[in-house]
Amino acid sequence: MKTKPENKTDQIFLMALAQDILKTEHSKKTIELEFVDVRYGTCEEKTDFHCRITIPLWAKTRRTESYLYSYLIHEVTHVIVGGCHMHDRYFKAKETKLLKEYMGITQVHYSRAYVKKLIRNGQVIYDRGY
Numbered sequence: 559m560k561t562k563p564e565n566k567t568d569q570i571f572l573m574a575l576a577q578d579i580l581k582t583e584h585s586k587k588t589i590e591l592e593f594v595d596v597r598y599g600t601c602e603e604k605t606d607f608h609c610r611i612t613i614p615l616w617a618k619t620r621r622t623e624s625y626l627y628s629y630l631i632h633e634v635t636h637v638i639v640g641g642c643h644m645h646d647r648y649f650k651a652k653e654t655k656l657l658k659e660y661m662g663i664t665q666v667h668y669s670r671a672y673v674k675k676l677i678r679n680g681q682v683i684y685d686r687g688y
C-alpha cells in the first residue's frame with residue numbers, strides 16, 4: 559500500500575533526517591523511504607550504495623513522534639552496520655549511540671531486537687509496556 563498524500567511531508571522530513579545521519583556517519587549510501595501497511599519495517603539494500611527503508615504506518619499513527627524517530631533510527635542503523643549485524647551487540651551499540659545523538663536518549667531498554675523503553679534524562683518518553 560502506498561503512502562497517502564498527507565503523509566508526504568513527514569516522509570520527506572524523515573528521509574532528510576536519515577540522509578543527514580548517514581552523512582554524519584560517513585556512509586556514502588543514499589536511501590529512499592516509504593510508509594507501508596506492514597507489521598515490521600525493513601531495510602533493503604538495493605545496490606551497494608542505495609537502500610530502501612520502509613516504516614510501518616502503525617509506527618506513525620499509533621505511537622508517539624519519539625517512537626517514529628526511534629523506528630527510523632533503527633532502520634538507518636541497519637543501513638550503517640550492514641546486513642551481517644542483525645540486532646547483535648554491535649548493532650545495538652550503534653543504535654544506542656544514534657538515539658543519544660539525535661534524540662537525546664540517555665537510557666535504552668531492549669527486548670531482544672527492538673527497543674521497549676526509551677528514557678531521556680530520567681523521563682520515560684516511550685514505554686511499550688510489556
Ligand SMILES: [Zn+2]
Pocket residue numbers: 632636645671
Ligand atoms: Zn531491525
